[in-house]
Amino acid sequence: MAESIPGPSTGEFGKIAKELGIVLVTSLFERRAPGIYHNTAVVLEKDGSIAGKYRKMHIPDDPAYYEKFYFTPGDLGFTPIATSIGKLGILVCWDQWYPEAARLMAMAGAEVLIYPTAIGWASSDEKAEQDRQFGAWQTIQRGHAVANGLPVVSVNRTGFESDWTGVTDGINFWGQSFVAGPQGEILFQAPAHEEVNTVIEIDLARTEKVRRMWPFFRDRRIDEFGELTRRFRD
Amino acid sequence: MAESIPGPSTGEFGKIAKELGIVLVTSLFERRAPGIYHNTAVVLEKDGSIAGKYRKMHIPDDPAYYEKFYFTPGDLGFTPIATSIGKLGILVCWDQWYPEAARLMAMAGAEVLIYPTAIGWASSDEKAEQDRQFGAWQTIQRGHAVANGLPVVSVNRTGFESDWTGVTDGINFWGQSFVAGPQGEILFQAPAHEEVNTVIEIDLARTEKVRRMWPFFRDRRIDEFGELTRRFRD
Numbered sequence: 001m002a003e004s005i006p007g008p009s010t011g012e013f014g015k016i017a018k019e020l021g022i023v024l025v026t027s028l029f030e031r032r033a034p035g036i037y038h039n040t041a042v043v044l045e046k047d048g049s050i051a052g053k054y055r056k057m058h059i060p061d062d063p064a065y066y067e068k069f070y071f072t073p074g075d076l077g078f079t080p081i082a083t084s085i086g087k088l089g090i091l092v093c094w095d096q097w098y099p100e101a102a103r104l105m106a107m108a109g110a111e112v113l114i115y116p117t118a119i120g121w122a123s124s125d126e127k128a129e130q131d132r133q134f135g136a137w138q139t140i141q142r143g144h145a146v147a148n149g150l151p152v153v154s155v156n157r158t159g160f161e162s163d164w165t166g167v168t169d170g171i172n173f174w175g176q177s178f179v180a181g182p183q184g185e186i187l188f189q190a191p192a193h194e195e196v197n198t199v200i201e202i203d204l205a206r207t208e209k210v211r212r213m214w215p216f217f218r219d220r221r222i223d224e225f226g227e228l229t230r231r232f233r234d
Numbered sequence: 235m236a237e238s239i240p241g242p243s244t245g246e247f248g249k250i251a252k253e254l255g256i257v258l259v260t261s262l263f264e265r266r267a268p269g270i271y272h273n274t275a276v277v278l279e280k281d282g283s284i285a286g287k288y289r290k291m292h293i294p295d296d297p298a299y300y301e302k303f304y305f306t307p308g309d310l311g312f313t314p315i316a317t318s319i320g321k322l323g324i325l326v327c328w329d330q331w332y333p334e335a336a337r338l339m340a341m342a343g344a345e346v347l348i349y350p351t352a353i354g355w356a357s358s359d360e361k362a363e364q365d366r367q368f369g370a371w372q373t374i375q376r377g378h379a380v381a382n383g384l385p386v387v388s389v390n391r392t393g394f395e396s397d398w399t400g401v402t403d404g405i406n407f408w409g410q411s412f413v414a415g416p417q418g419e420i421l422f423q424a425p426a427h428e429e430v431n432t433v434i435e436i437d438l439a440r441t442e443k444v445r446r447m448w449p450f451f452r453d454r455r456i457d458e459f460g461e462l463t464r465r466f467r468d
Binding site: 057058059060073077078094097098099100101103104107108109131132133135136139140142143144146147181183184185214216217219220221222223224225226227228229230231232233234 | 291292293294307311312328331332333334335337338341342343365366367369370373374376377378380381415417418419448450451453454455456457458459460461462463464465466467468
């Protein structure tokens with residue numbers, strides 16, 4: 001069910017955030033207006049209020065998933081959400097494959113990138129292909145950490161979901177949520193087939209040390225980046 | 235010694251390329267005009283002719299390395315070089331940290347990214363830091379492969395070079411040249427402290443399969459990428 005923001009879910013999650021005194025990143029199906037729905041991440045503050053929201057910018061589409069049918073592409077841009085624990089660069093799922101998204105968040109002052117996501121293996125894929133896919137997924141997000149000298153938190157679903165339409169053989173969400181430091185180093189990784197609740201400490205001061213050592217932002221050839229706004233340079 | 239292009243080195247390497255019937259990527263210190271010198275990669279064709287050149291776009295600087303003193307930033311842009319074996323996206327060393335560079339090469343039709351590079355460990359760094367640095371270096375380049383669905387070839391120097399100025403304790407070039415496939419999977423990796431000559435087969439047809447599976451180029455939010463031409467979004 002799509003719902004408004006604020007709405008029942010943000011109310012419920014707001015209570016939890018307040019009760020536990022935490023900043024909480026949630027994901028929901030936003031009903032913005034009749035005919036306009038978004039895949040939206042809402043961040044709740046320690047006092048239960050809404051700190052901000054991010055509407056998924058990159059919308060994929062695969063047979064049986066219908067994401068381009070359900071989700072209007074986000075129009076809030078790549079804007080970090082200011083909270084009591086820092087500026088959070090929230091990005092959602094398919095966004096994780098785009099270095100541009102991570103970069104724009106970092107350039108706007110994000111102190112950490114957080115990716116709520118639901119990705120898994122098609123049952124029809126062979127083991128070697130499954131390994132390449134998980135590797136690609138983790139590698140590119142660790143790459144965002146490196147490129148921007150920022151920690152990355154990626155929270156992925158686990159478990160199997162069958163496809164009642166019969167278009168696919170179902171999906172095995174591959175879990176393995178992880179936290180990477182600003183050199184892309186793995187600080188934590190969950191198992192593939194088990195839900196996990198855990199607390200991982202991140203040293204935000206590490207970012208400045210790493211960026212002084214490797215000051216990529218200093219040297220970006222911004223005079224030559226204009227064509228990044230094209231679809232293809234042909 | 236800085237030299238012109240064409241010049242003694244391109245002549246010599248051209249002979250080798252012709253003799254062996256190979257396309258050869260070389261790296262040299264280009265003297266373009268009095269007071270204008272570049273870090274330039276020249277690609278030689280199988281017949282010994284010059285297929286094209288790439289002038290390093292991102293110039294780093296570290297105490298004792300003086301790269302911003304010696305090298306004028308490249309002004310040929312991120313333009314692949316057409317050869318008899320395909321369009322080569324040549325990038326040099328510090329460029330390897332920039333997702334924008336890899337993306338612009340891919341958007342211009344590069345079929346493979348090739349990074350001649352010379353990077354190593356400062357003797358003063360601890361083992362854990364050295365591991366993070368190598369990991370970051372390899373991860374971000376594998377990330378470029380993933381982001382663009384392209385194979386990546388990274389060719390790095392090996393061996394120790396002392397610093398006669400005494401500013402540093404010298405550098406241990408970390409070798410470990412590698413080839414990654416278009417999902418970032420490692421196809422080959424050389425040892426750290428040994429020179430290697432080898433032939434690695436790359437299946438260029440794999441790119442289209444991978445890009446159909448994960449069509450990132452289809453969904454890039456180019457309407458929101460304009461700010462990538464800024465230094466920082468503050």
